[in-house]
Amino acid sequence: MPAADGPQLVVIGCNHHHTPLAIREQIALSPEGVEALRKRLIEDGSFEESLILNTCNRVEVYAISQSPQAARHIYKHLSEVNQFPESSFREHAYEYFQEQAIEHLFQVAAGLNSQIVGETEILGQVKAAYAEAIDTESIGPLLHRVFQKAFQASKWVRTHTGIGVGQVSLGNVAVELATRIFGRLTVARTLVIGSGEVGRDVAKAFRSRGVACVSIASRTADRAEGLARAVDGLIIPFKNWKSHLPYVDICIFATSAPGAILNPEEMRAAMKQRPSRPVFLIDLAVPRDVEPTVNDLSSVFLYNYDDLAGIANENLRNRATEMANCKNALQSRSHHLWAQMAERYS
Amino acid sequence: MDRLWISISIVWYLGGVGLALIALLRRQPPPHSIIFGLLLVGFLAQSTGLYLRGMEVQSCPIGNPFEVLQFISWSVMLLFFLTGPMFRLSLFGAASANLAVCISLISLLFPQWDEGRRGYFGSNPWIETHAAIALFSYGVFGLLAAISVLYLLQNHGLRTKRFSSFLKFFPSLFATETVLHRLILIAFLTYSSAVLIGGYYYVNNPDAIQFGKLSFTIILWTGYFLLWFLNQASKLYAHRLAWTCIALFLFALLTLWPVEVNRDPKPQTLSSLHSEPGHTTSTIHASS
Numbered sequence: 001m002p003a004a005d006g007p008q009l010v011v012i013g014c015n016h017h018h019t020p021l022a023i024r025e026q027i028a029l030s031p032e033g034v035e036a037l038r039k040r041l042i043e044d045g046s047f048e049e050s051l052i053l054n055t056c057n058r059v060e061v062y063a064i065s066q067s068p069q070a071a072r073h074i075y076k077h078l079s080e081v082n083q084f085p086e087s088s089f090r091e092h093a094y095e096y097f098q099e100q101a102i103e104h105l106f107q108v109a110a111g112l113n114s115q116i117v118g119e120t121e122i123l124g125q126v127k128a129a130y131a132e133a134i135d136t137e138s139i140g141p142l143l144h145r146v147f148q149k150a151f152q153a154s155k156w157v158r159t160h161t162g163i164g165v166g167q168v169s170l171g172n173v174a175v176e177l178a179t180r181i182f183g184r185l186t187v188a189r190t191l192v193i194g195s196g197e198v199g200r201d202v203a204k205a206f207r208s209r210g211v212a213c214v215s216i217a218s219r220t221a222d223r224a225e226g227l228a229r230a231v232d233g234l235i236i237p238f239k240n241w242k243s244h245l246p247y248v249d250i251c252i253f254a255t256s257a258p259g260a261i262l263n264p265e266e267m268r269a270a271m272k273q274r275p276s277r278p279v280f281l282i283d284l285a286v287p288r289d290v291e292p293t294v295n296d297l298s299s300v301f302l303y304n305y306d307d308l309a310g311i312a313n314e315n316l317r318n319r320a321t322e323m324a325n326c327k328n329a330l331q332s333r334s335h336h337l338w339a340q341m342a343e344r345y346s
Numbered sequence: 347m348d349r350l351w352i353s354i355s356i357v358w359y360l361g362g363v364g365l366a367l368i369a370l371l372r373r374q375p376p377p378h379s380i381i382f383g384l385l386l387v388g389f390l391a392q393s394t395g396l397y398l399r400g401m402e403v404q405s406c407p408i409g410n411p412f413e414v415l416q417f418i419s420w421s422v423m424l425l426f427f428l429t430g431p432m433f434r435l436s437l438f439g440a441a442s443a444n445l446a447v448c449i450s451l452i453s454l455l456f457p458q459w460d461e462g463r464r465g466y467f468g469s470n471p472w473i474e475t476h477a478a479i480a481l482f483s484y485g486v487f488g489l490l491a492a493i494s495v496l497y498l499l500q501n502h503g504l505r506t507k508r509f510s511s512f513l514k515f516f517p518s519l520f521a522t523e524t525v526l527h528r529l530i531l532i533a534f535l536t537y538s539s540a541v542l543i544g545g546y547y548y549v550n551n552p553d554a555i556q557f558g559k560l561s562f563t564i565i566l567w568t569g570y571f572l573l574w575f576l577n578q579a580s581k582l583y584a585h586r587l588a589w590t591c592i593a594l595f596l597f598a599l600l601t602l603w604p605v606e607v608n609r610d611p612k613p614q615t616l617s618s619l620h621s622e623p624g625h626t627t628s629t630i631h632a633s634s
Contacts, residue, residue, distance in 0.1 A: 183518035276583035
């Protein structure tokens with residue numbers, strides 16, 4: 001493939017490195033958005049293979065195309081699906097071709113490109129995106145090979161390097177912050193809104209530290225039940241969660257709502273019933289569930305995903321050498337794969 | 347000799363504060379037992395110093411600015427030892443000792459503050475009790491301010507989303523506010539007791555009333571009453587409560603100045619007090 005006139009591997013996307021959260025939440029794709037984009041890419045006719053990776057921190061399209069206009073088409077489709085201006089999208093997006101695209105994917109799958117460096121959840125998300133692409137028959141031999149190699153590279157990194165050592169999870173960071181607010185967590189009551197993966201992990205971290213009571217409110221009943229079982233929590237009807245707000249100390253937001261579900265006025269009303277008792281809001285959703293100005297209220301401490309990830313990465317400097325080693329190893333692997341593919345498909 | 351014991355106490359207090367600081371800088375939990383021991387030795391040394399001074403003047407040693415500040419510093423530490431094991435607040439001892447050291451050092455920095463008049467309150471037990479309790483309540487005010495500083499540092503760290511491992515050894519906001527809530531009541535009750543005892547004395551000695559001192563006393567008492575009331579009614583809390591505690595303590599310290607200015611500048615000795623049995627004026631301390 002990789003001859004100048006052959007098929008091109010291209011990746012276009014935006015993530016937390018290049019795009020602030022306020023923009024990222026506008027670009028984030030809903031499940032329906034992913035389907036619409038996939039349909040567009042298939043119907044476009046310019047792409048022989050394509051795969052969409054959509055997580056809370058990144059939207060990426062991997063594609064194989066013979067067309068020199070492939071990148072332009074991807075920008076167009078992403079912007080139209082999101083109803084986000086193409087020029088603004090281009091401002092925040094990145095694009096990689098050929099060998100750099102493979103190297104980028106290897107780093108993504110290995111967690112080197114994640115907001116919390118070395119985290120493992122991303123590998124599951126890449127695998128899920130790959131599985132969806134297989135189900136919808138949108139990928140072919142080239143992307144199959146690239147992604148399989150990415151999974152191998154990720155496994156190699158975790159087995160042979162210390163990138164995961166000393167990693168601080170979001171849950172641990174959140175628990176540490178809660179301890180600085182409340183002291184002993186055994187008296188803190190917790191409410192989980194939504195049942196997203198990250199929210200689930202954080203809720204488990206709180207439960208393991210012995211919070212007094214965990215309540216779960218989710219639109220999806222079966223997921224709520226699963227989380228309730230996992231953390232020994234109580235399920236409350238989603239429509240009633242706001243009435244519980246004055247009685248909880250820690251509130252974890254992890255819904256897939258398209259916009260904010262809690263504004264300063266609602267929070268102020270809740271605080272009136274507990275004026276002198278602080279509340280810790282953890283907003284892990286993208287788009288955010290809580291309006292940022294809620295943090296201006298007295299005794300309200302609002303942390304979003306970026307805040308927690310920034311704290312979790314504070315020890316990153318100590319792992320800089322390890323990261324450099326990982327990147328070198330992945331670069332060498334991607335170069336090797338690229339050389340093999342160039343030979344086979346040119 | 348008394349000043350020597352007081353200087354020794356500062357060294358021990360500084361040892362405790364220094365140990366806590368080194369542990370924090372190394373991002374390690376402060377060794378609470380060792381710090382407690384150092385502060386206890388310092389407190390015993392300070393108590394010995396004040397006891398020797400008290401024996402010398404045959405009264406509670408609160409007669410000049412040096413003695414007043416020493417008594418406040420000692421009160422801060424006494425209150426720490428009385429309430430510390432109950433409140434179990436991280437860095438409570440270090441914060442108390444820090445405040446005590448600052449006050450002690452200031453008192454030692456100006457030798458003229460300890461010249462001339464010493465031990466003033468031997469003439470009337472009521473006014474002496476009143477002054478001693480008033481100064482003890484200044485110690486409570488000081489402790490409130492010191493804990494408020496801990497609260498504000500933790501609050502600032504959380505607001506600015508800094509995850510300094512330094513701050514993780516600070517007490518939690520909730521625990522700090524709970525201690526503030528209890529100390530405010532102690533401050534209000536002790537100061538009210540001092541005012542009541544002083545009031546009883548002044549009712550019987552209306553000539554002794556000084557307008558400036560009385561005004562400051564009323565203002566300060568009202569300030570702490572409002573602090574207690576508003577906190578009790580959940581109208582004043584969190585960082586505003588902490589700032590108010592600091593502001594009120596600074597105001598309380600400022601009131602010491604006009605009180606000292608209003609004093610009888612003539613140095614007095616025990617013998618002169620004994621020779622003037624009717625002497626009761628110009629001896630009321632602080633803003634009491």
